[in-house]
Amino acid sequence: MSNHLPVPTASHSNLLVCHGCDHLFEDIPCEHGQQLSCTYCGEVLKVSHRNWLMQAAAFTATGVILFVLSLMFPFIDLEAAGQEHSTRILSGVTALLEREQYLLASLVFITIFLMPLVELAGLGYVILSRLLNIKPPGLARVLHLLFVIRPWNMMEIFFIGVLVTTIKLGDIATLIPGVGLFAFAALIVVLIYSHTHLDREALWHWLMWENRFVGREGERLIGCHGCGAQVGESLLDVNDHCPRCHSTVRKRIPDSYQRTLALLIAATVLYLPANLLPIMTTVQLGRESSDTIMSGVVHLFQAGAIGIALVVFVASVIVPIAKIFAIAYLLWAVKRGRKGNPRKQAQLYRVTEFIGRWSMIDVFVVTLLVALVQFGVLANIEPGGAILCFAGVVVLTMLAAETFDPRLIWDAHSD
Ligand SMILES: [Zn+2]
Ligand SMILES: [Zn+2]
Incomplete structure (x- = not known):
């Protein structure tokens, strides 16, 4: 035996x-x-990348300075009807908290402040350790975390939200960009560079040279998503943790099909109120008007901001529905087996994963408008019921894409 x-x-x-x-x-x-x-x-x-370590270190150090600057200085100053109003990066979050929109406030706080902060701290920890050639505790976990949280840092989307807001407010107020906003914009670019210059492979090789762990010769190898190591199937039956980075290695994400389907159904249900309910209410000189996502796009068109109107239309209307259909199609193809071209389906999955976050633009625009337009009886903007549903659609479809295991596409095409 x-x-x-x-x-x-x-x-x-x-x-x-x-x-x-x-x-x-x-x-x-x-x-x-x-x-x-x-x-x-x-x-x-x-x-x-050549010289990746020194470059990543330089970009990260610049990022820390820019992050501090973006916090210290005003983001946007708004002038209307003789009143002045200065906002900081987190003014939107404060405005949402004052209106007891806790879920929404947390989502904005996490995606534009907490994630960039964690990312900078993580990059600093990893790069400094490598420069000093020391391996402090938790280094493997931090390195893994850096890549997991990446999609949840939404600074660039927030920045587009700032542009949309500027155009929306163009005819009722004068907006003056502050040092904080310029620092924020530069930080987006610098963080992207830090990330692309970080040689993940080289770091893992430095942390642990061994990257292949097998129980029997010739057995099937499963790739670790955390560090790229190859772990033999037989070892995973005993312990499903990667010997190198300790993250869970799964032959397939458990119940991937069922969980993705459940998230997709929840997102589809929320899609209706997200589009039918008002996303915000404007009170101007006692006159109240409500906007849905679609009427907001129409107003941008009428204001002559065709380009921005198209961006918002694609991000808020086309992308969520396209994402729902794309994931539904992938689930169907995986269930039916041998349907369609696996390479095309894999591409569709990657595009879906990439574009999903961009729908957050409208959530950020409403947050910014609520923070900026507070002029008592003259003009006030309040968030509407749709905004939470809409944020729900974005988050749920993002989670659905993350829960879907793309390897199922290839399983469906192999015997
Ligand atoms: Zn690993
Ligand atoms: Zn592949």
């Missing part, structure tokens, strides 16, 4: 596992700026 537990053997392998489809590739050296992509599903396997 050979019913004993597999003995793990750790070694270094020159292979990369694709997270999108589980195919194995040889890790070949890349030139500066080049990247390796999976030939099956198109997922990026690795990106190469």
Whole structure:
């Protein structure tokens, strides 16, 4: 009888596992700026940068300074009817809290403040450790976390929200951008650069050279999403944690189909009130008017801001519905098996994952308008019932995309 537990053997392998489809590739050296992509599903396997450590360190240090500046200085000054009103980056959150919109306030706080802060702190911790060549506790977890939280940092979307708000308020007030806003804009660019220059592979190799853990020779290898290590199937039956980064390694996300479907149904249900209820109410000289998402777009069109109107229309109307249909199609294709082209479906999944966050624009616009337009009887803007439902649609579809395991696409096409 050979019913004993597999003995793990750790070694270094020159292979990369694709997270999108589980195919194995040889890790070949890349030139500066080049990247390796999976030939099956198109997922990026690795990106190469020369001098990445010094560059990432410089960008992160600049990021810390910009973050402090964006907090210290006013974001936007608004002038209307002889009154002046200065806002800071978190004024929108305060305005929402005053109106007991706790869920919405938390969502805005997390996506424009907390996540960038955690990201900067995490980057600093990792880069400093590497520069000093020390391996403090929790380093592996921090490195893993940096990539998990990335989609939830929505600074760039917030910035587009600022532009939309400026145009919306153009005819009733004068808006003066502050130092805080410029620092914020620069921080967006700097954070993207810090991230793209961080060589994840090189960091994991430095933390632990061994990246291949097998129980039996020739067994199927599962890629760890946390660090890219390859873990043998037999080891996962005993302990589902990656020996290198300790994150959970799953052959497939458990109940991926059912959980994605449940999130999708919830998002679809919320989609109706999100579009039918008013997203905000404006009281101007005692006259009250409500706007839905669609009427907001129409007003932008009428104001002549065609470009911005299109951006808001695509982000708020087209993207949520397209995302719901795309995930529904992927679930159907996976359930039916051997339907359609797996490569195209994998591409559709990646696009869906990427564009989903952009629907947050309207949530940020309403938050900003509520914070900015507070002139007592002259003009006031209050959030409407749709805004929470709409934020719900965005978050639920984002979670649905994260819960969907793209490897199911390839399972459906293999015997
Ligand atoms: Zn792949
Ligand atoms: Zn790992």
